[in-house]
Amino acid sequence: xxxxxxxxxxxxxxxxxxxxxxxxxxxxxxxxxxxxxxxxxxxxxxxxxxxxxxxxxxxxxxxxxxxxxxxxxxxxxxxxxxxxxxxxxxxxxxxxxxxxxxxxxxxxxxxxxxxxxxxxxxxxxxxxxxxxxxxxxxxxxxxxxxxxxxxxxxxxxxxxxxxxxxxxxxxxxxxxxxxxxxxxxxxxxxxxxxxxxxxxxxxxxxxxxxxxxxxxxxxxxxxxxxxxxxxxxxxxxxxxxxxxxxxxxxxxxxxxxxxxxxxxxxxxxxxxxxxxxxxxxxxxxxxxxxxxxxxxxxxxxxxxxxxxxxxxxxxxxxxxxxxxxxxxxxxxxxxxxxxxxxxxx
Numbered sequence: 001x002x003x004x005x006x007x008x009x010x011x012x013x014x015x016x017x018x019x020x021x022x023x024x025x026x027x028x029x030x031x032x033x034x035x036x037x038x039x040x041x042x043x044x045x046x047x048x049x050x051x052x053x054x055x056x057x058x059x060x061x062x063x064x065x066x067x068x069x070x071x072x073x074x075x076x077x078x079x080x081x082x083x084x085x086x087x088x089x090x091x092x093x094x095x096x097x098x099x100x101x102x103x104x105x106x107x108x109x110x111x112x113x114x115x116x117x118x119x120x121x122x123x124x125x126x127x128x129x130x131x132x133x134x135x136x137x138x139x140x141x142x143x144x145x146x147x148x149x150x151x152x153x154x155x156x157x158x159x160x161x162x163x164x165x166x167x168x169x170x171x172x173x174x175x176x177x178x179x180x181x182x183x184x185x186x187x188x189x190x191x192x193x194x195x196x197x198x199x200x201x202x203x204x205x206x207x208x209x210x211x212x213x214x215x216x217x218x219x220x221x222x223x224x225x226x227x228x229x230x231x232x233x234x235x236x237x238x239x240x241x242x243x244x245x246x247x248x249x250x251x252x253x254x255x256x257x258x259x260x261x262x263x264x265x266x267x268x269x270x271x272x273x274x275x276x277x278x279x280x281x282x283x284x285x286x287x288x289x290x291x292x293x294x295x296x297x298x299x300x301x302x303x304x305x306x307x308x309x310x311x312x313x314x315x316x317x318x319x320x321x322x323x324x325x326x327x328x329x330x331x332x333x334x335x336x337x338x339x340x341x342x343x344x345x
């Protein structure tokens with residue numbers, strides 16, 4: 001038997017270990033490539049790099065949580081495709097991240113934006129839905145608004161408060177209001193809310209909009225999460241409904257956010273400010289809406305008993321309030337109760 005002797009490295013030569021790039025490095029490379037193709041430059045600013053890293057960190061955590069929930073489902077209802085980076089549509093993700101990052105959405109900031117993975121049955125991979133939070137909606141309205149107010153006031157009015165609207169008329173050159181919280185620790189029950197667009201230099205443009213409680217709750221989605229709006233929910237044991245329980249929820253905060261979102265959706269978009277990033281955001285919203293419809297049809301097809309609420313574009317919990325298991329629900333939208341077109345808190 002003959003053997004071959006392994007040739008020793010020549011003097012001055014060093015063995016080079018071949019290492020694979022990490023998932024974070026592959027993500028950043030993809031984003032940088034997409035950014036360069038969209039703006040003609042490869043270099044990212046430090047701020048843009050930080051935002052891209054924040055998107056990776058946020059999505060990495062979301063995928064891990066989603067995969068844990070997928071594995072907990074029974075074989076009958078479990079999607080066979082793991083929710084891992086290997087099964088994410090990276091081309092679409094990189095384009096979307098660039099658009100949101102260039103506008104300034106930061107997933108590390110509370111109520112800016114949430115990331116929701118959902119299955120794209122056409123590709124067999126997971127796309128990522130970007131759900132704008134109520135602070136993100138404010139950011140977008142300020143960036144693209146036609147006439148952006150100097151200040152936006154949002155308040156709920158309770159039965160023990162004093163509120164008097166002042167509408168523009170012959171005796172009042174601009175809209176205003178009087179508002180006093182007489183007892184901050186016992187304000188009574190919610191009667192409604194209002195928002196006020198204030199223009200310091202041109203007060204004649206001031207705008208006061210009032211909403212009764214009925215008008216606020218009218219904007220509550222049909223499938224709104226009781227963990228946030230309050231109400232009754234089914235109790236399940238061993239995949240069988242055994243009764244109902246009452247959940248207090250965060251009704252007051254949801255009402256306030258409803259008025260807040262309405263206040264910023266009421267800022268008209270300036271068509272001259274619309275850019276490729278804004279158009280990309282609208283396309284993402286459209287894709288998410290289409291995916292939500294497909295998912296709801298699939299979830300309800302040929303099933304007599306559904307032990308989870310089907311994903312709905314208007315039913316994603318807030319990112320600053322936990323669900324019952326301490327993690328955000330992996331659903332498709334949030335409580336967009338403003339009457340606007342975009343999802344998210």
